[in-house]
Amino acid sequence: MQTPLDELDIITAKRYGDRGYPHEEWTRLRKESPLHRFHPEGYKPFWAVTKQADIIEISKQPELFKSEGRFVLFPEPPEDQPSLEEAPPLKMLVNMDPPEHRDYRALVSHWFTPRAVRKMEERLEVITHELFDDLARKNPAEVEFVNEVAAVQPLRMITEMLGIPREKEGFVLKVTNENFGIEDPDFQREGDSREDRLGFLTEAFEYVSGLLQERREDPRGDLTTVFAGAKLNGEDPPVFELLSNYFLVMVAGHDTTRNAIAGGLLALIEHPAELEKLRRDPSLAEIAAEEIVRWTTPVNHFSRTATRDTVLRGQQIKEGDSLALFYASANRDEDVFADPFTFRIDRDPNPHLGFGVGEHFCLGAHLARLDLRVFFRIFAERVKSIEITGPVENLHASFVPGPKRIPVRYEIES
Ligand code: HEM
Numbered sequence: 001m002q003t004p005l006d007e008l009d010i011i012t013a014k015r016y017g018d019r020g021y022p023h024e025e026w027t028r029l030r031k032e033s034p035l036h037r038f039h040p041e042g043y044k045p046f047w048a049v050t051k052q053a054d055i056i057e058i059s060k061q062p063e064l065f066k067s068e069g070r071f072v073l074f075p076e077p078p079e080d081q082p083s084l085e086e087a088p089p090l091k092m093l094v095n096m097d098p099p100e101h102r103d104y105r106a107l108v109s110h111w112f113t114p115r116a117v118r119k120m121e122e123r124l125e126v127i128t129h130e131l132f133d134d135l136a137r138k139n140p141a142e143v144e145f146v147n148e149v150a151a152v153q154p155l156r157m158i159t160e161m162l163g164i165p166r167e168k169e170g171f172v173l174k175v176t177n178e179n180f181g182i183e184d185p186d187f188q189r190e191g192d193s194r195e196d197r198l199g200f201l202t203e204a205f206e207y208v209s210g211l212l213q214e215r216r217e218d219p220r221g222d223l224t225t226v227f228a229g230a231k232l233n234g235e236d237p238p239v240f241e242l243l244s245n246y247f248l249v250m251v252a253g254h255d256t257t258r259n260a261i262a263g264g265l266l267a268l269i270e271h272p273a274e275l276e277k278l279r280r281d282p283s284l285a286e287i288a289a290e291e292i293v294r295w296t297t298p299v300n301h302f303s304r305t306a307t308r309d310t311v312l313r314g315q316q317i318k319e320g321d322s323l324a325l326f327y328a329s330a331n332r333d334e335d336v337f338a339d340p341f342t343f344r345i346d347r348d349p350n351p352h353l354g355f356g357v358g359e360h361f362c363l364g365a366h367l368a369r370l371d372l373r374v375f376f377r378i379f380a381e382r383v384k385s386i387e388i389t390g391p392v393e394n395l396h397a398s399f400v401p402g403p404k405r406i407p408v409r410y411e412i413e414s
Contacts, residue, residue, distance in 0.1 A: 005033055010048060010326070010398075011040060011073055013183035017396030021300065023341075026050050026329035035313045042075045044085070046303065046322040047315075052330035052353060054313060058304055058323055059358035062098055065304035067360060070322050071095040072399045073303055075183075081194050084182075089198050090244040094302065094360060101359065104237070104245055107230045109363060111161070111223055117366040120157065124374045127156050132382050136414035142389065145406040147173075150261035151254065154371045158253030163222030164211070171207065175200045176251040184396040186404070204250075205243050212246070223249070253364055256298040257371045259402030263296030264288075264376065266403060267343050269388060274345045278380045285377035288345035289369050292376070294352035295343050297328035300401055302356065327353045386410040 008025040009015045015022060029036055029050045039045040049055055058065045070085040071094055077083050088095055093105055110116060131152050135143060143149060151173060159169055178200035181187030189199050215228035227246050230237055268275040278284050306321045317323070330353045332340040337347075355362035362368070390407040 002028075005029065005036055006038065008038075009040070011038070011043060011046075011324070012075075013396040013398055016300075016398050016401040017184065017394050020394055021297075021328050021401065023328075023332060026326060026332065030329060030333060035315050037315075043073060044070070044076060044322065046073055046324045047317065049323050049325050050329040050333075051313075052333040052336045052351075055325045055327065055330050055353055056357050057312070058325060059356065059360065062101075062359040064307055064310060065323060066097045066307050067095050067101075067302070067304060068097050069095070069305045070303050073301065073322070073324055074399075077194070084194075089194075089201055090247060091241050092244040092248040093363065094248065098359065103232055104241065105363065107232070107237075107245070108223065108226055108249065111226065112363050112365075112367055114366045117370055120161070120367070121370060121374065123160070124153070124157055124370060125378070127160075128153050128374050128378045132378060132412055133414070135410065136382075136412040140409070141411060142407070142409045145265060145408045146258065146262045146403050147405075150265070151258040153375055154254035154257035154261070154368075157367070157371060158250065161223045161253075162250060163215070163220055163224045164250075168207070171203075172250060172254075175204045176255045179251050180255050180397060180400045181395055182397075184404070186396075201247070204247055208243055208246050208250075209239075212242075249364075253367070256400060257368045259298035259400065260292055260296050260368070260372055261375055262403045262406060263298070264292035264372070265386070265408075266392065266406065267292065267295050269386065271343045274343060275380075278345055278376065282377045282380035284345055285373045285375075285380060287348060287350075288376055289372035290350040290352065291343065291345050291347045292372060293354035293368070294331045294337075294347070294350055296402065297331050297352075297354050298400055298402055299354070299356070299362075300328045300398060301326050302360070325356075327356065382413045384411040384413060 005028070008022070010022045010025050029048060034051040035054060036048050037045060038048055049058065074084045093101060096104060131149065135141070135149065155169055155173055159172055164172060177187045178189060182197065189197050191197060211224055212228045215225045219225045219229065227242060230242065268278065278288060301324045303322050303324045306317045306319055306323065308319045310317050334340055336351060355365040386408050388406060389409050392403055393405040395401055395404040
């Protein structure tokens with residue numbers, strides 16, 4: 001007998017850790033109940049939005065469906081502790097709404113336009129070649145791909161843009177892993193209290209505050225200097241919002257791309273004909289980047305809250321209801337994609353929602369695309385063979401899930 005829809009697990013970190021994204025469950029939901037109300041044990045209720053058209057409709061009405069408040073679904077904490085959803089430890093673009101959201105976004109958006117990002121291509125090529133040079137020197141030619149390869153290029157790029165010194169890369173990676181892995185036993189901080197679990201934020205804020213102060217005294221041409229000199233209507237922005245948004249750019253600027261690179265590798269290994277196609281014509285990396293983002297959908301969901309009663313897909317939505325936008329489900333929507341479960345690196349058109357849509361469309365989308373294009377072009381040119389040598393492990397997370405460990409053996413052109 002089929003599991004009743006209400007009992008499908010599409011949200012616990014454990015499910016994603018043990019079995020990956022719940023694509024079978026979403027396929028059923030898209031067909032049988034595309035806007036379905038869930039109330040799983042340990043969570044506050046939410047509507048699961050699984051069709052692309054509904055996600056677009058919601059995302060384009062930020063006044064009706066706000067991001068402030070419950071912007072990601074987390075389990076309820078023990079009774080004596082404030083919830084991450086109700087008392088978010090950060091106030092950043094992803095949980096702000098217009099008009100405030102637009103003002104904050106404008107502070108740094110000029111650094112992420114297609115034109116601004118194109119200037120980084122040469123540097124990205126150097127970083128990526130250096131990474132493959134290091135791999136070529138390794139003996140034996142074996143590596144844990146997620147942390148030692150996929151993480152390196154996007155992390156180095158965003159830290160260089162921010163002007164964070166290279167010796168601090170490890171620190172940035174650690175706080176990022178602790179942030180997105182807050183439900184993963186490998187990354188969770190020891191301790192029961194909220195303060196213990198969020199200790200990485202305190203450390204990151206301390207470090208970033210120091211760096212911002214340094215740039216105020218000694219400005220440079222980096223993104224930290226832009227944050228340090230930021231003004232909102234001629235005034236200094238509140239410190240908490242400034243630090244939160246810096247933190248967002250720092251961590252969102254590489255973790256997601258790492259997961260796309262790691263998931264992209266798995267997809268190419270699982271689809272050898274596609275890998276062969278890319279090897280024959282590495283310039284396909286440009287378009288393959290889109291398919292990799294569609295296929296992997298590193299940001300699985302964000303959530304919105306209805307600001308008044310409304311009707312969506314014939315369902316009555318009440319003021320205060322949460323709606324979880326499952327981008328990964330929308331990216332397999334049969335009404336939008338032909339053969340959505342086929343990985344095709346030259347899929348065109350590819351109107352995926354991997355970077356969201358509307359007001360909160362990913363600020364770093366052009367940078368992420370460039371990271372991926374450069375990575376997979378050089379990968380196709382230099383990596384002669386690559387195989388998985390042990391179990392692949394997934395992160396225990398339903399917000400930004402993805403592979404946590406992929407042990408590989410490879411041959412590389414030096
Ligand atoms: C493959 C890589 C990436 C994916 C899949 C991704 C995905 C997303 C998605 C789905 C959103 C929408 C949030 C919402 O609906 O509320 C978003 C927002 C955002 N992303 Fe990305 N992202 C990626 C890379 C990056 C990079 C490289 C940066 C670098 C700065 C970045 C910075 C941001 C920021 C600042 C926002 C908030 C935008 C806003 O709320 O106005 N992301 N991203």
